[in-house]
Amino acid sequence: MTAPIDHQKVLIVDFGSQVTQLIARRLREASVYCEIHPYAKAEAAMAAMTPAAIILSGGPESVHEEGSPRAPQAVFEAGVPVLGICYGEMTMCEQLGGKVEGGHHREFGRAEITVQKSSPLLADLAEVGEDEPVWMSHGDKIVAIPAGFDVVATSPGSPYAVIADETRRFYGIQFHPEVMHTPRGHQMLKNFTHGIAGLKGDWTMAAYRDEKIAQIREQVGSAKVICGLSGGVDSSVAAVLIHEAIGDQLTCVFVDTGLLRKDEAIQVTELFREHYNIPLIHVDASKEFLGELAGQSDPET
Structure with missing residues (x-):
């Protein structure tokens, strides 16, 4: 059997977001090979594809709901960059020792995040002290971040709109970079895949x-x-x-x-x-x- 080309791969762990497919589309537009797998099968997918980076998608649930989805612990032990989007950021925080509150913290629609600290995730975007337009859609709220993380950007409704553990290359964003309503979201995703994870972008x-x-x-x-x-x-x-x-x-x-x-x-x-x-x-x-x-x-x- 002819061996397939060994592209560098990104695993997208799906928590049920309506726009998970858009994450894959943005990555493919940036010449990145990626696969979407449901969270319950993500560990098996990791073993099969050996991803160079992992993205945790958004999702409709609250991390406080009984039986709500979690990322496999192997995601955080693989030694590869991880990006949590919306629910993905919430569960990452909860699983790594942070604190998330549910209930009355809904933030939907257009918002402005203010950059507080430089990060490769926001390269070529707003500078420190400047605003960047994004699209929010969440109900829970992070009130404490895990050890090792720093605040990169805030919004009026999200004190932890962007967080980063640069040492482990773990990143969380409270908004959706994959949707068109986040005008430069594609650049954020490319910063993660190409800049942080070092992918070549050799897939077409x-x-x-x-x-x-x-x-x-x-x-x-x-x-x-x-x-x-x-x-x-x-x-x-x-x-x-x-x-x-x-x-x-x-x-x-x-x-x-x-x-x-x-x-x-x-x-x-x-x-x-x-x-x-x-x-x-x-x-x-x-x-x-x-x-x-x-x-x-x-x-x-």
Whole structure:
């Protein structure tokens, strides 16, 4: 098997934020290879991918809720830079000996952080004493930071808006750098990955595509492949990528359940047969599916 290119990797530990995918997007725009894994599987992901840096995402829960997510302790013992975003900062503080209060400290929307101390995390951004616009979205509030951390920036509602343990390269930010409402958030993330973690930024989607095509060719060889096609993004991308790798060794099967949008089944078949020239078997099973679903109004029951 052809060995994949050994890109430097960033692990994004997902605590359920609605914008976790945006973290990955910003990193990929900066030519950084990254993977998102749920917090419950993060330790296994660390062992498998040996990340050069770790980002803890935001999340909807309070660190004070029973059973609320925590980062694996291995995250803080790996010897790599760690960036906690919003909930990620909260749980990092709580796990490393700081104190977080829940309840009545909600801060949502546009805010200004004031830089109190220089840090490589804020390189090429606001200077000490200057303000930087960010986007806040949190309910808990840090009231004491762990030993070894310093305050880097504050806001009217967050005395610990940015904190840093420069020795261990642990950083926490109370806002969301991944969203467009934090205008220079992409620079903060790049400061973390390139400046602090020392990543080269050698990943591109084009190279990833070529790498995957080569892997598919080697894995499939001269065999035939069947791909179940729904017409959605995931199966469509998989089908096109596989077809680029092995051509007409691939046959797609598209089952029309009758639950797609009007004329969408026609669009799917035309797209794959006429535009991509992919062998496609179209099965119209709409009568069978709709017949079995007669009288049902709630798909969850």
